[in-house]
Amino acid sequence: MPLERHADLRQQSEWLNAQLASDDALVVVIWSQMNLVRLTSGIPEPVYLRISDAALILGNATEVIYLGHDGQAPVFAADLAQLPERRVLKILGHAAPECEMVNLRRIGTLLEPGQASILALARAMAYWHQNHKFCSQCGRKTHSKRGGHMRFCEACSSEIFPRIDPAVIMLVEQNNPIDGIPRCLLGRHDKLPKRMYSTLAGFVDPVENLEQAVIREVYEEAGLRVINPTYVASQPWPFPASMMFGFRASTDDREIVIDNNELEHAAWFSADEMRSFGEFDGPNTEIALPPKDSIARGLIDTWLAENA
Numbered sequence: 512m513p514l515e516r517h518a519d520l521r522q523q524s525e526w527l528n529a530q531l532a533s534d535d536a537l538v539v540v541i542w543s544q545m546n547l548v549r550l551t552s553g554i555p556e557p558v559y560l561r562i563s564d565a566a567l568i569l570g571n572a573t574e575v576i577y578l579g580h581d582g583q584a585p586v587f588a589a590d591l592a593q594l595p596e597r598r599v600l601k602i603l604g605h606a607a608p609e610c611e612m613v614n615l616r617r618i619g620t621l622l623e624p625g626q627a628s629i630l631a632l633a634r635a636m637a638y639w640h641q642n643h644k645f646c647s648q649c650g651r652k653t654h655s656k657r658g659g660h661m662r663f664c665e666a667c668s669s670e671i672f673p674r675i676d677p678a679v680i681m682l683v684e685q686n687n688p689i690d691g692i693p694r695c696l697l698g699r700h701d702k703l704p705k706r707m708y709s710t711l712a713g714f715v716d717p718v719e720n721l722e723q724a725v726i727r728e729v730y731e732e733a734g735l736r737v738i739n740p741t742y743v744a745s746q747p748w749p750f751p752a753s754m755m756f757g758f759r760a761s762t763d764d765r766e767i768v769i770d771n772n773e774l775e776h777a778a779w780f781s782a783d784e785m786r787s788f789g790e791f792d793g794p795n796t797e798i799a800l801p802p803k804d805s806i807a808r809g810l811i812d813t814w815l816a817e818n819a
């Protein structure tokens with residue numbers, strides 16, 4: 512994340528107004544959870560509108576969120592959520608010709624990681640605002656404060672902050688395979704794109720630690736009792752509001768018993784088998800691996816490198 516967030520300064524409305532009035536201010540546009548990008552060369556580039564070109568956009572925005580400073584430039588996200596698509600395209604046709612609204616999930620791998628982070632933050636914050644327009648305590652309308660990093664209910668003084676949903680994602684390895692060839696578990700979820708096999712994953716339950724979530728999810732989805740869940744890395748996953756905690760674990764069990772409500776199929780795969788799988792967005796192969804920007808793929812690629 513290249514932006515300096517200024518978490519203290521953004522609580523002051525005078526400071527925020529000064530940033531929004533600055534000639535250096537830049538605006539990224541969100542609509543319907545999509546981001547504005549330029550695709551002239553076929554490779555997407557984020558579009559930062561100068562504040563002087565963004566008056567109509569800011570005037571029509573449901574939310575204007577301060578994302579942070581990129582050097583001297585304050586960067587804001589403007590969400591055009593309330594407008595119909597036709598109107599959005601008309602406004603953008605003037606402000607940002609040759610640009611279009613795209614799903615970040617589709618183009619994430621093509622962006623420079625820092626730029627992808629900024630667009631993801633804009634999308635995640637816009638999603639949070641859209642889904643917290645009313646107070647969960649008293650049902651009245653809430654409004655944005657602190658540059659869009661808090662919502663507040665005047666009626667009952669509730670303060671509402673952005674929330675993320677923790678989820679675990681785990682690569683499960685077979686202990687002591689009969690033929691000596693290491694294998695790991697991949698499954699096909701009916702919500703995944705066709706052909707794609709991935710590591711198992713699931714949301715963390717209340718009053719459960721991450722390790723317990725790994726053990727429970729693998730048992731629920733594949734009937735395997737894993738041991739030694741070990742944390743590897745995490746990845747924000749703003750589609751729409753998750754944090755993925757990546758783990759490795761292993762099991763003495765061999766027989767997979769899938770939960771058909773969760774998985775269509777799951778199997779043990781060797782490294783050689785997995786190397787024959789295609790890319791999720793590449794030529795048609797029988798089985799494809801998850802996208803390269805996913806932590807699932809990171810877990811798989813690390814395991815493949817260890818089993819070269």
Ligand SMILES: [Zn+2]
Pocket residue numbers: 646647648649650651664665666667668669
């Ligand atoms: Zn309230």
